[in-house]
Amino acid sequence: MAAGASSTASPLPAPRGGGAVVPRLPRAVLERFSLYLRELEALHARGVTTVSSQELGRTLGLTPAQVRKDLNAVGPLGARGVGYRVELVVGALRRAIGTDRTWTLALVGVGHLGSALVRHAGFREQGFYFTAIFDRLPELCGRSIDGLVVQHVDELVPTVRRLGIEIGIIAVPPEQAQPVAELLVAAGVKGILNFAPAALEVPPDVQVVNADLGFFLEQLTHHIVSMPRR
Amino acid sequence: MAAGASSTASPLPAPRGGGAVVPRLPRAVLERFSLYLRELEALHARGVTTVSSQELGRTLGLTPAQVRKDLNAVGPLGARGVGYRVELVVGALRRAIGTDRTWTLALVGVGHLGSALVRHAGFREQGFYFTAIFDRLPELCGRSIDGLVVQHVDELVPTVRRLGIEIGIIAVPPEQAQPVAELLVAAGVKGILNFAPAALEVPPDVQVVNADLGFFLEQLTHHIVSMPRR
DNA sequence: CATTGTGAACAGTTTCACAGCC
DNA sequence: GGCTGTGAAACTGTTCACAATG
Numbered sequence A, B: 001m002a003a004g005a006s007s008t009a010s011p012l013p014a015p016r017g018g019g020a021v022v023p024r025l026p027r028a029v030l031e032r033f034s035l036y037l038r039e040l041e042a043l044h045a046r047g048v049t050t051v052s053s054q055e056l057g058r059t060l061g062l063t064p065a066q067v068r069k070d071l072n073a074v075g076p077l078g079a080r081g082v083g084y085r086v087e088l089v090v091g092a093l094r095r096a097i098g099t100d101r102t103w104t105l106a107l108v109g110v111g112h113l114g115s116a117l118v119r120h121a122g123f124r125e126q127g128f129y130f131t132a133i134f135d136r137l138p139e140l141c142g143r144s145i146d147g148l149v150v151q152h153v154d155e156l157v158p159t160v161r162r163l164g165i166e167i168g169i170i171a172v173p174p175e176q177a178q179p180v181a182e183l184l185v186a187a188g189v190k191g192i193l194n195f196a197p198a199a200l201e202v203p204p205d206v207q208v209v210n211a212d213l214g215f216f217l218e219q220l221t222h223h224i225v226s227m228p229r230r
Numbered sequence C: 001c002a003t004t005g006t007g008a009a010c011a012g013t014t015t016c017a018c019a020g021c022c
Numbered sequence D: 001g002g003c004t005g006t007g008a009a010a011c012t013g014t015t016c017a018c019a020a021t022g
Helices: A027-045 A053-060 A064-072 A086-097 A112-119 A121-125 A153-163 A174-186 A213-225 B027-045 B053-060 B064-072 B086-097 B112-119 B121-125 B153-163 B174-186 B213-225
Strands: A083-085 A103-108 A128-135 A148-152 A167-170 A191-194 A207-210 B083-085 B103-108 B128-135 B148-152 B167-170 B191-194 B207-210
Touching (some): A027 A053, A027 A064, A053 A083, A103 A153, A103 A174, A121 A128, A128 A153, A148 A153, A167 A174, A174 A191, A207 B213, A213 B027, A213 B086, A213 B121, A213 B191, B027 B053, B027 B064, B027 B086, B053 B064, B053 B083, B103 B112, B121 B128, B128 B153, B153 B174, B174 B191
Parallel strands (some): A103 A167, A191 A207, B103 B128, B103 B167, B128 B148, B167 B191
């Protein structure tokens, strides 16, 4: 699925130059925007052109009122008595999220997780392109993964800067996460996706999203041990 | 780091039989609990025995008041004028999160991401043990990854049931996520960690946590394009 | 006397109900 | 008639200020 999967329907409006400043969304709304986008892209691929807040809410487990409030946050997109035009909403959501354009990625840390991320096809389909990959170990440098040659981290700053890469992905052991983050910041990235279980300190104009895998399992075990029913 | 890293200090209190019902925590609090736990474990490993809400808040980027309110949610753990005893709080957080015991995992989908997860050492250190792994492709079955033999999904239900596995991890393409979820439910798992970009429908007594990787990049791009500064 | 625990004020989020429009 | 957009109400989570206390 995701952006790449087309079938009966015509392709979605081509990504335009993306650059307009969009208003910051509340965290809770942003999380649901990803859900909406995913589902609407699937509907579009199936040739569906229109959907109501009720239908959309039912398949995603949300109330119709919430769907309407959420979508309304990026402007009045719906038609009363009719519903929402799928194509229109997909475009508006992409603009709000920032995926109405493509992005280039630098990976640091070519371990098990790092290599899996580079090979993960879903990223490309969503418009995210790995453009340079780095590791500290000399024996990994020169090897090629999915068409990209692993470079030594010593080359990170000049390479990332030269290629204008905007997003760095950290997949190194926790002790090395902070120094790597500082290299990425020095190289001028605008955002960092951090898979290491470590709290990064970066300047306020660099955005960080943490995706520590252990954290998801902890969420799950809490839900399990705190369940009322069973 | 995580639970396994010991150094100067004595090991933390051994996991006890875990089974008491704990009160459900608000999502936001639970997220911060993982942060606190990580940081407190690191402090313990460095031999620190006591910490104030101010120090803890500073290193994690939170206000002291928030730290106190959060920790107080599992009972009065601190000593006025002194601070919090690291060891005591680690124990209380683990009980609240559910990681005061070990858990067994079943992986479904031995692609790039799936194999990386199985080999990810951090899970074991946190008390999460892969116990069975499955794939649909016959050519993968019989191969062994990190000491575990890949079984065919047809054997999922009896195997997971026989081994009493409580958590299933889905790392298959999105179209197959729902059928796999249904197998895991039939096999009696209590929770599912879902890496596929698909909204799963499961009975209310089965917990689901979604960890779609594309979603994190979308969060990041929104933060970048909606930045006030720069 | 430094530091927690906590009620009360504040901010953010979700739900509700219905007016407005196609 | 069906469905969106939206103010107001209800709820949840965060910040503040200070009394309580080891």
